[in-house]
Amino acid sequence: MTIARDIMHAGATCVGIDQTAAEAARMMADLDVGSLPICGNDDKLKGMVTDRDLVLKVMAAGKNPAECSVSELSNGQLVYAKADDTVDTVISTLTAHQIRRLPIIDEGTLVGMIAISDLARHLDDRRLGELVEAVSQN
Template sequence: MTAARDIMHVGAECVRTDQSAADAGRIMAEKKVGALPICGPDDKIKGVVTDRDVVVKVVAQGRDPSTFPAGDLNQAEAVTIGADDSIEEVLSTMIHHQVRRLPVIDGRALVGMIALADVVRNVPAEQAGKLTEALSID
């Protein structure tokens, strides 16, 4: 059985809730990623911020990214996947929560990230098509 840990990108880094949207953007640029988990002072994942979130919710609204808290970009619910969960569970979670990226946790520790492309590369074409269709923006 293929597990989340088998397809994830290791070494994911959090942006902290008390850091700024500009900090999030800098970390994404340095890591060459389009999303970061947002972690609180307790290291618990509070959500995920994307490069699109920074642009649409901060820059396009005329807000200052250097003072806008990254923690204010949290979703209502932090969606994660366990490192030992099956790829089928990853697929189901992405579809159910309509997310393209999932932080991977082992216990409470962040161990990686899975993006839509990682799943698509590792499932049969029919499942990949269903996932892509389910997450497509109208």
């Protein structure tokens, strides 16, 4: 049985909870990613920030990215999977929350990320199509 640990990208670069939206945007550009996990000073996962958050909650809202903390951008709902969760559990979580990327934790510590592109290498075309359709409802 395939589990999250088998398909995740090990390791993930966090943006610190006190860092700014501008710093998060630079990190995303440097890493060529569309989202970053937000971690506290205790290195525990506190949330996620996406490129969409930066556009809608900072730029479109007229906020100064250099003064807006990433902690202001997280929606407060922490969504993740455990490293030993099955792929079915990962898919259910992505679908239920209509998200495309999922942080993976092990014993409370962030150990990796799973994106739909990671699942694409492990799912048949039908199941992948269903997942993409389910997370693209809004």
